[in-house]
Amino acid sequence: METSSGDNLTHAQNELYGWIKDYMKNFQHSPSIRQMMQAMGLKSPAPIQSRLKHLQEKGYISWQEGKARTMQIVDEIVEGVPIMGSVAAGGLIETFADVQENLDLSGVLKKKDIFALTVNGDSMIDACIADGDMVLMEPVNDSHSLKNGTIVSAMVPGSGTTLKYFFRKNSHIVLEAANPNYDPIHLDFNEVSIQGKLLAVWRKL
Amino acid sequence: METSSGDNLTHAQNELYGWIKDYMKNFQHSPSIRQMMQAMGLKSPAPIQSRLKHLQEKGYISWQEGKARTMQIVDEIVEGVPIMGSVAAGGLIETFADVQENLDLSGVLKKKDIFALTVNGDSMIDACIADGDMVLMEPVNDSHSLKNGTIVSAMVPGSGTTLKYFFRKNSHIVLEAANPNYDPIHLDFNEVSIQGKLLAVWRKL
């Protein structure tokens, strides 16, 4: 959570700044001066006022004069990552243009009930899902609505969870790996429960 | 931005709710009742009060009684994605436990100057970076500090940008693909500029 805090700030200013950021993250609104006073263990609003003034002069915060609880943190508000263009396949193709759009990772997270799984092993290596990758899954309630070829996480009761391609053949289910070393698994509908389907892959290096 | 708004809400309530969400997103703090009154074109705080009460009863917002500008939106506050465990390699290994930790994608975005590139082609396919993937890059200023084997985006002036493994051999640079079909590229230090090194891979399906 420590971004680029405490550069030109005194200890007292930095402590207050950190507290404010925490408060606003938790409550979605600005604290009052007397709240800060209490949190900092002070008995007068004057010191807080002084520190706020310094924080504002140094560009950390701002507020509307005279209005209650109207502070804003002028932090680097990163809405997304700028997509600078594309990189080449094998040859050398494209040069950077300007920013084209923003990659909005947080937008995906806004969807409720999304969950993540850590991938163990290489059964999906041909689908470019490697060991240690994080897969983001969307819950699946009705496994009958799944399209063939979807990548799903399936739980076989008593055995565990696995990440596989999903296929429906006649009246049973086939779970297929993306790696020729693994054999397809044939199961009845009632033997397996599909927990989620693959939304995205995240690999941090 | 439209989440799960306007379900049991009247038109007036929904309009106010939307306005509040916009305001709080822009200003990072709660509006006052008289501000909402003005924004809704009303001349008395009473109607706002009534609508707020309804919004609170239906679980959309909350506030601290008597305190100015202490509203909170009880929206789905998604801080991250819950990591539910790990999925199997090829066999069936693990069952879901409880949430272990949260995958914090937005944390990566907080680092300044990160940029993203769209991958074209399959030159890095053996590194599990596929066509269409989004790669998040961190700017590199000093190419001499790069470790051998790092994946970088390199720009050869007049040619374009490419994503490759980076190696330093003697006094020149070798850019190597993760695909045997592509030959390594040998270049002098002054022929190439390293723009960034790979931080993460993002694939949305």
Added chain:
DNA sequence: GTTTCCATGAAACAAATGTACTCTAATACA
């Protein structure tokens, strides 16, 4: 040691603000 500067404490004031109350107009409903 003396001076200067700044943080703190204390108190007071005015504006902003949430809240409650009454009254009127509009709307829904039977």
Added chain:
DNA sequence: TGTATTAGAGTACATTTGTTTCATGGAAAC
């Protein structure tokens, strides 16, 4: 049509809250 319900206007009041001012005390500078 008449009644009940609801929304809105207007008003008033107590509290919260930002802001100002002044006095005190300690730390740093000279």
